[in-house]
Amino acid sequence: MSKPGTKPVASGHHKRFVREIPDGDDRSRLVCGDCGFIQYENPVVVVGSVATWEDRILLCRRAIPPRKGFWTLPAGYLELHESAAEGALREAWEEARARLEIEQLLAVYSIPRLSQIQLIFRAHLLSADVAAGPETAELSLFTWDDIPWDEIAFPSVHWALGHFQEMRGQTGFAPRSNPPGEFGELAAEIE
Amino acid sequence: MSKPGTKPVASGHHKRFVREIPDGDDRSRLVCGDCGFIQYENPVVVVGSVATWEDRILLCRRAIPPRKGFWTLPAGYLELHESAAEGALREAWEEARARLEIEQLLAVYSIPRLSQIQLIFRAHLLSADVAAGPETAELSLFTWDDIPWDEIAFPSVHWALGHFQEMRGQTGFAPRSNPPGEFGELAAEIE
Secondary structure: OOOOOOOOOOOOOOOOEEEEOOOOOOOOEEEEOOOOOEEOOOOEEEEEEEEEEOOEEEEEEEOOOOOOOOEEOOEEEOOOOOOHHHHHHHHHHHHHOOOEEEEEEEEEEEEHHHOEEEEEEEEEEOOOOOOOOOOEEEEEEEOHHHOOHHHEOOHHHHHHHHHHHHHOOOOOOOOEOOOOOOOOOOOHHHO | OOOOOOOEOOOOOOOOEEEEOOOOOOOOEEEEOOOOOEEOOOOEEEEEEEEEEOOEEEEEEEOOOOOOOOEEOOEEEOOOOOOHHHHHHHHHHHHHOOOEEEEEEEEEEEEHHHOEEEEEEEEEEOOOOOOOOOOEEEEEEEOHHHOOHHHEOOHHHHHHHHHHHHHOOOOOOOOEOOOOOOOOOOOHHHO
16 A cells, blocks of 8 residues: 555655754754754655445555555555645556546544554546556456455555445445554564 | 756755656655755644534634744644544643543645645543643633634634534534635735
8 A cells, every 4th residue: 555665754864864852842853963954754644545446446466565466455655735635546546547536535544653644535436447557566346255355465455445345335424543452563474 | 966957955955955856756856965865755744623621612822933823723743653643632732731532533634735634633621721832822712703713823723613613513424624625825915
């Protein structure tokens, strides 16, 4: 779903930066040892969709790490100057050449380990004419029973699919959030 | 390392950064002219609350720019490794020494000009014992009719108050989003 490998935020910083608490602040920040510039590290926003054609759900098999070869929703990092909905539509196009109509916000997930906020929409495809984008190895429209549950890329994809199913046929509902006690930790073998 | 024709970035960034499109990317990024480090610029997440005590709404008069002296909701930037709800609770404490219980997500606003996603919760105060934090000049619990409408800090505060009023007494609703055609532009006189 998200691509933490492609967009370093909390790590992979400029080599001149040192970590210290600036005057008047109460948290450790990255400060340039040369010029004093403070590099604030912010959480990132992931936008995506559970997108359907009739009763089938669009999933994409990842062509890139992390979790290459596993199935995910069309989703990715929100870019600058985008609305959340615009970002979700762009990601569906980039990853699946899919044109969507957004129905409503399905879920807001917080992944504190990755400092991610995920905004996942429920949407429907305007056409079944989809095709793999550069970060997608293949894609498919799955009926619920055919979803490859053992090859799902991330915990939040499981959550979103489950919440989609829970809310199927309902409208005007409050968006779902993390299942109780779950924070998107990956099992050790897939870190 | 920097390509001919790239311009040093004037302000708000590390002074060694230049703006260019990295190999394999399709957008302009900030790249360190010394070491090639790519400084991705990401949208930011604002978390906040319309928080009530009985039928009164908590507003804070800003002690700092922008819009110093104007009234706002307890809200601010999500920090690393926080959930959205944790961030909203922290901001209520920092700005108003308020302890809240979150009821549900009231609204998700996109402010493309500022690359902001705002997650605004509906919440209630666990006690009327509130006090101004360092970024707050004063605060008050306003009845709807007493809200200082002419001294509201930001368009999204207007939206959130209006959406709170619209949804008063309702539960399990889909969160509101930007009013049609509104993107959080400030009028010229308050830019």
